Amino acid sequence: MKKTLKTLIAATAGICILAGLALAAEGQKDAKGVSYSFEGPFGTFDKGQLQRGYKVYKEVCANCHSMDYVAFRNLAEQGGPGFNEEQVKALAATFTVRDGPDSAGEMFDRSGRPSDRFPAPFANPEAAAAANGGAVPPDLSLITKFRPGWFGTFNQLANGIGGPQYVYSVLTGYEEASEEIKKEMPEGKSYNPYFANGQFIAMAPPLVDGQVEFDDGSPNKIDDMARDVSAFLAWTAEPKMEERKSMGFMVMIYLAILAGLLYFVKKKIWHDQH
Amino acid sequence: MSGPSNYQPKSALGRWVHERLPIVAFAQDHLMSFPTPKNLNYWYAFGGILAVMLVVQLITGIVLAMHYTAHVDMAFSSVEHIMRDVNYGWLLRYMHANGASMFFIAVYIHMFKGMYYGSYKAPREILWMIGVLIYLIMMATAFMGYVLPWGQMSFWGAKVITNLFSAIPFFGEAITTWLWGGFSVDNPTINRFYALHYLLPFVLAGLVGLHIWALHVPGNGNPTGINVKSSQDTVPFHPYYTMKDAFAIVVFMLLFAAFLFFAPNYLGHAVNYLPANPLVTPAHIVPEWYYLPFYAILRAIPDKLGGVVAMFGSILILFVLPWLDTSRVRSGTYRPIFKQFFWIFVLVCIGLGYLGSKPAEGLYVVFSRILTAYYFLHFIVILPLIGLLETPKPLPSSISDDVLAKKKPMVPAE
Numbered sequence: 001m002k003k004t005l006k007t008l009i010a011a012t013a014g015i016c017i018l019a020g021l022a023l024a025a026e027g028q029k030d031a032k033g034v035s036y037s038f039e040g041p042f043g044t045f046d047k048g049q050l051q052r053g054y055k056v057y058k059e060v061c062a063n064c065h066s067m068d069y070v071a072f073r074n075l076a077e078q079g080g081p082g083f084n085e086e087q088v089k090a091l092a093a094t095f096t097v098r099d100g101p102d103s104a105g106e107m108f109d110r111s112g113r114p115s116d117r118f119p120a121p122f123a124n125p126e127a128a129a130a131a132n133g134g135a136v137p138p139d140l141s142l143i144t145k146f147r148p149g150w151f152g153t154f155n156q157l158a159n160g161i162g163g164p165q166y167v168y169s170v171l172t173g174y175e176e177a178s179e180e181i182k183k184e185m186p187e188g189k190s191y192n193p194y195f196a197n198g199q200f201i202a203m204a205p206p207l208v209d210g211q212v213e214f215d216d217g218s219p220n221k222i223d224d225m226a227r228d229v230s231a232f233l234a235w236t237a238e239p240k241m242e243e244r245k246s247m248g249f250m251v252m253i254y255l256a257i258l259a260g261l262l263y264f265v266k267k268k269i270w271h272d273q274h
Numbered sequence: 275m276s277g278p279s280n281y282q283p284k285s286a287l288g289r290w291v292h293e294r295l296p297i298v299a300f301a302q303d304h305l306m307s308f309p310t311p312k313n314l315n316y317w318y319a320f321g322g323i324l325a326v327m328l329v330v331q332l333i334t335g336i337v338l339a340m341h342y343t344a345h346v347d348m349a350f351s352s353v354e355h356i357m358r359d360v361n362y363g364w365l366l367r368y369m370h371a372n373g374a375s376m377f378f379i380a381v382y383i384h385m386f387k388g389m390y391y392g393s394y395k396a397p398r399e400i401l402w403m404i405g406v407l408i409y410l411i412m413m414a415t416a417f418m419g420y421v422l423p424w425g426q427m428s429f430w431g432a433k434v435i436t437n438l439f440s441a442i443p444f445f446g447e448a449i450t451t452w453l454w455g456g457f458s459v460d461n462p463t464i465n466r467f468y469a470l471h472y473l474l475p476f477v478l479a480g481l482v483g484l485h486i487w488a489l490h491v492p493g494n495g496n497p498t499g500i501n502v503k504s505s506q507d508t509v510p511f512h513p514y515y516t517m518k519d520a521f522a523i524v525v526f527m528l529l530f531a532a533f534l535f536f537a538p539n540y541l542g543h544a545v546n547y548l549p550a551n552p553l554v555t556p557a558h559i560v561p562e563w564y565y566l567p568f569y570a571i572l573r574a575i576p577d578k579l580g581g582v583v584a585m586f587g588s589i590l591i592l593f594v595l596p597w598l599d600t601s602r603v604r605s606g607t608y609r610p611i612f613k614q615f616f617w618i619f620v621l622v623c624i625g626l627g628y629l630g631s632k633p634a635e636g637l638y639v640v641f642s643r644i645l646t647a648y649y650f651l652h653f654i655v656i657l658p659l660i661g662l663l664e665t666p667k668p669l670p671s672s673i674s675d676d677v678l679a680k681k682k683p684m685v686p687a688e
Contacts, residue, residue: 027557041536069354138548141354145539146547153631157537161544237547240357240364247365248535255528262521269513273312273677 029193031149031165032172036231039160041249044242045235048216050081053232056212056225061140064132064203066120069141070236073114079242080235088114095119133188135202143167144230145237147196163237164230169194171226174205279303304490309508310515311496313677317391318494319522320384322515326523327377328482332475334370335419342422344468346461349424350549368538374416375541376530378564381409389595390616392604393495399596401488406592408481413565413589415474418467420562425546430559432467433459438572441579458552498676499604500669507673558633566630567623571649573634574642584646591653598653600661608667612660619652 037046054075057067072092075083083091092112097119100107112119122128128136149162149169156162170192177191181199185191189200207222214220235241281299283289292299341360343352356363385405388394394402421432436453440446455462493502502508509515533540539547541563545556561569568585575581591598606613626645632638670676 069351069358074358142547146544148544157540160537161539163544244364244368244535244538248531251531251535252528255524255531259521259524259528262517262524266517266521269517273509273514 027151028196028199029169029173031162031169031194034165034168034227036164036227036234038231038234038241041245043245045079045081046231047080047082048218049228049231050235051083052212052214052218052225053228053230053235054081055214056207056229057140057232059212060206060225061229062118062121064121064128064137065140066122066128066137067118067140067236068120069117069139070239071115071117072112074239076114077239080239081232085114092116133202137203140233140236142237144234164234166194166196167230167233168226170201171207171230172222280307304486304511305516306510306512308490308511309502309505310494310511311502311507311673312509312514313496313498313673314494314515314518315497316518316522317383317387318496319519320380320387322519323380323523323526324377324384325482327373327380328475328478330373331370331377332479334366334373335472335475337366338370339472342468344422344465346424346464346550349422349464353423365534368534370419372530372534372538372541374419375533375562375564376526377412378416379529380526381412382564385409386620389619390606390613391495391497392499392599392601392606394596395499395599395604396596397492398488398495401485401492402596403593404481404485404488406589408478408485409592410589411474411478411481415471415478416562416564418471418474421464421467422471423546424464424550425543426548426550426554426556427543427546427559429459429550429552430556431561432463434559435561436463438578438582438585441582443579495604496673497605497607498670498673499608500673500676503672504674560631563627563631566628567626568630570626570630570642571646573630574639574646584650588646588649591650595653595657599657601664601666602661603666603669608669609660609664610667611664612657615652615656615660619649622648622652 037043037049072088075081075091076085076088092114095112095116095118096109097112097116098107099110102108122131125136144163144167145161147163147166148156149164149166150156150159173192173194175191175193177185181191185200189202190204191199192201193199195201207225209221212220212225218224238244279296279299279302281292281296281302283292283298288298291297338356341352341356341363343349353367356367358364360366388402388405417431417435421428436450436459439453440450442449451457453463454460455466496502543560543562560566568588571588572581572585575584601609601612603609606616622645626642626649629638629642629645634642670679
C-alpha cells in the first residue's frame, strides 16, 4: 500500500514538471524583473515617482488611452502621488471637459474640476479604433491588475502577478524583428515579445529618450520614464494599497496577540480534563 | 442527547418569558451545557469556523449590495466605485471575495474530516446529507457571486457553466434560454443571478440550522468513533469548546487576513479586472480554484452530456456515501487499510484540482481521465470492499479511557 502512495506522489510530481515545461513553451515572454518601492508587505509608493509617472501618463499615454476610473481629486488623496489641493485644481483646469446639457439643452465645454474623472481621448471605442489602426487602446486604470507579467501558481504567490513589470517590459521591450519574424508581421504593427496578445503590438514605440521633461530634472531616459509610469499605473489600479497594508499589519498583530491569549485561556480551562 | 432542561429562571421576568417561549433554556441547552465528547481535536473546529465565515459573508455581502448595481453597463464600474469611493469599500469587497475562498478551504477540510472519521455513519446520515446539500448550494451561490463583477472571467464562466445545461437531451436548449432569461448571457442573467445570490445565503443559514439540529440529536461524533457512554466522556460545550473553537477561529482569521491584506487578488483571476466583452474570449477560461476538481472531471469525459453527468455525479455520490461504506467501525484511526486509501483519495482530489487549472489537451486529459476513474472507483468499489475485507484495530472501551491512555505518560504520579 505504501508503494501505491509513493507511485502516486511520483506521478503527481511528474505532472507538475510537465506542466512547468508546457507553460514555459507558450505565450508571452516573462516580464523583466524590475523592482519597485511598493513591493512586499511594507512597501509604499514613492510620491516623487508617482508624480513623474503622472506627467508621463498625461503627456504620452493619455493621447490614446483612457483612464475611466481615476478622478483628479484622487491625485491629492492619502497614499497617492501627494499633490496638494491647489496643484490638483490647476492640473484639472488644464483639461477641457464636455458637460451638459445646460438649461437651453446644449452640451458645452468647460475647464476640468478636481471631481472630474480623467477625460478620455476618444468619444467612443469606435473612434478609438478608427484612430489607432483598428485596435482599441485599453483603458489604463486597471492594467497592472489585469495583465500578468509572469505565470505559475507559486511564482505569483511569491512575486505577485508582475503587472507593473508587464507595463515596464512592454514599454522598453520593442525589438528589431528578425527577417523570419518580419515576414509574418502585419502592416503597421511592431515586434514586442513581452506583449500579452501575440508578439505584434499595434502601439508604436511610445517613448523616446528625453521625451518628458521632469520639473526636478530627474533622469528621463526610456528606462526611467517606463519605471515611473508603470509605478503610477500600479497606483491607479490599487489606490488604497498603502491603507490596506498598514491596516493589515495592525490586524495581524491584533489577531496574533488575541490567538496567544485565547490559547492560554483554553489551556487553563482544559487543565482539569488533562 | 439533551435530556430535560436544567435551566431555572432566576427572575420573575425570566419565568414569565420561559413559560411563553423557553428560548433561554433552549440556548443554554444547546450552546452552553450541551454535553460534548472531551476528545475532539482541532479538525472538529472547522464547523465553528464555517459558521463564522457564513456570518462574515452575510454581513459584508449585505453592505456591498447597498453599493452594487446589477446591470451589464454598470456592474463593473459600480465594483470599481466600491473599491475607490465607498468608505472601506475595498476592505468589504476583498473580505467578501477572499472570504468565499476561505469558506471553501474550511468546507473542504470539514468534509474530509467527516470522511476520515466516518461522521456520516448511522445515526448521522441525515446530518451528512444536509451537509452535502449545503455544499451544493454554496457552490451555486459562489458561482453566481463570481458573475456579478461582470469582468471577462465572470462573463465567460457564466457562459460555460450555463451552457452545460444545453447538454440535457430534448429540453437542453430551452432550459439554457430559460436560465439566461434571453438568448445569451445578458442583462436578465446578471439580474437574476444577483437576486439568487442574495437569496441563497439565507437558505444556507436555514440549512445550517437543520444541520446543527441533526447534529444535536445524536450528539457530536468524535475521533475514536465510539459512542458516548457516560458523563465521564463529555464536557459541557461552554466553556470547553467555545474557547477551543474561539482559538481555532482566530488562527484561521490570521490566514484569512494574510490573503485579504497582502495578496487580495491572488485567489482570483487577473483577467476579471477587464470588463466583460462578449466579442473577445479569454485565452483560458478557468473557474475559481474551488471548482477545479469538478471542472477536470467535466472535461475528462469526451462526451458533453457524459461530462455533465459525471460532474454532477461526483457531488451527488456523496449523498449515498453512508451506504457505500460498509465498515462497522466509524473512525479511520482504527482502519489501517481505509486510512491509506483515504489519503490517496485526498491526493486524487488535489490532482484533479491541478488538472482542472490546465488546458484540456495532451497528457492533462489522460491524467484527468485516470484520476476521474479513480474518484468514482473510490466510492463505488474501494470503500465497499475495504469495509468487508479489512480487519480493524481494537477500539478503546470508552472515550475517557482513550483520553487517559494517551495522557498517561505525561501525568506525574499523584
